Amino acid sequence: MAIKKTILDGNVETMxxxxxxxxxxxxxxxxxxxxxxxxxxxxxxxxxxxxxxxxLEQRRLITSFWExxxxxxxxxxxxxxxxxxxxxxxxxxxxxxxxxxxxAFLSPSGNVGSNELLNGGASV
Amino acid sequence: MAIKKTILDGNVETMxxxxxxxxxxxxxxxxxxxxxxxxxxxxxxxxxxxxxxxxLEQRRLITSFWExxxxxxxxxxxxxxxxxxxxxxxxxxxxxxxxxxxxAFLSPSGNVGSNELLNGGASV
DNA sequence: AGCAGACACCTTGCAGCGCAAAGTACCCAC
DNA sequence: GTGGGTACTTTGCGCTGCAAGGTGTCTGCT
Numbered sequence: 332m333a334i335k336k337t338i339l340d341g342n343v344e345t346m347x348x349x350x351x352x353x354x355x356x357x358x359x360x361x362x363x364x365x366x367x368x369x370x371x372x373x374x375x376x377x378x379x380x381x382x383x384x385x386x387l388e389q390r391r392l393i394t395s396f397w398e399x400x401x402x403x404x405x406x407x408x409x410x411x412x413x414x415x416x417x418x419x420x421x422x423x424x425x426x427x428x429x430x431x432x433x434x435a436f437l438s439p440s441g442n443v444g445s446n447e448l449l450n451g452g453a454s455v
Numbered sequence: 456m457a458i459k460k461t462i463l464d465g466n467v468e469t470m471x472x473x474x475x476x477x478x479x480x481x482x483x484x485x486x487x488x489x490x491x492x493x494x495x496x497x498x499x500x501x502x503x504x505x506x507x508x509x510x511l512e513q514r515r516l517i518t519s520f521w522e523x524x525x526x527x528x529x530x531x532x533x534x535x536x537x538x539x540x541x542x543x544x545x546x547x548x549x550x551x552x553x554x555x556x557x558x559a560f561l562s563p564s565g566n567v568g569s570n571e572l573l574n575g576g577a578s579v
Numbered sequence: 580a581g582c583a584g585a586c587a588c589c590t591t592g593c594a595g596c597g598c599a600a601a602g603t604a605c606c607c608a609c
Numbered sequence: 610g611t612g613g614g615t616a617c618t619t620t621g622c623g624c625t626g627c628a629a630g631g632t633g634t635c636t637g638c639t
Contacts, residue, residue, distance in 0.1 A: 500629095
């Protein structure tokens with residue numbers, strides 16, 4: 332079963348930033364990357380990824396530059412800005428916090444609030 | 456830094472189900488539970504939790520019953536239905552898948568696609 | 580008596596995000 | 610000349626979290 336859209340909210344942004352943090356890339360390839368390298372868990376279309384890229388660019392978290400190719404249409408490459416790198420770091424932190432909280436509440440044992448859990452996170 | 460709303464999308468639902476899976480409870484207490492037992496990571500208000508509860512009830516995932524109390528107003532308790540229990544299981548699976556994917560893409564080393572990661576999840 | 584504050588519930592309206600759908604355009608192979 | 614792969618774009622819908630505002634009860638302080 333593929334992942335439902337609702338719990339993806341906001342995390343697509345983080346994944347794109349993480350991908351672009353490794354190396355500049357372009358929309359079409361990012362879509363392939365996400366779908367192929369997620370064991371079939373993700374099934375994102377272009378209609379999802381492109382708008383996110385546009386949003387990120389408008390917010391100056393990434394910048395774009397066109398590159399000609401031998402085959403087919405030119406590609407619009409994206410690269411992280413400084414602000415993007417910073418946001419990625421924040422998002423990593425956010426994600427870590429969420430994992431911590433979800434783990435606590437989802438633990439079947441129900442030992443939420445056991446203080447062992449409450450030191451590792453969100454010191455910021 | 457508290458968690459931003461966007462990445463909470465859908466997960467609040469799962470947390471509520473998980474809480475109610477342990478024991479029936481009521482809105483006001485659930486709000487306290489979430490905020491107190493999350494090391495300050497969550498700062499959810501009643502305006503967030505009550506609508507979710509209503510939604511869940513409409514979808515027949517939980518049922519409610521009023522209980523009188525000695526102090527103050529009566530409480531509206533919620534309890535999981537069979538469908539709710541089933542959805543919780545699904546949501547756990549969804550969450551596990553998301554964690555797997557996010558871990559893969561967020562790993563700084565960039566070794567996404569290393570096949571060690573690709574066995575644990577989403578067999579459903 | 581009056582008032583604050585904890586308890587407990589509810590609703591409206593907005594903003595953000597994912598995504599399906601539909602469209603444009605180029606190239607290659609048959 | 611048509612089908613399919615590459616590549617980018619946009620519009621509009623639905624769902625979700627949440628801020629803001631509101632109702633009502635009881636306890637305790639002054």
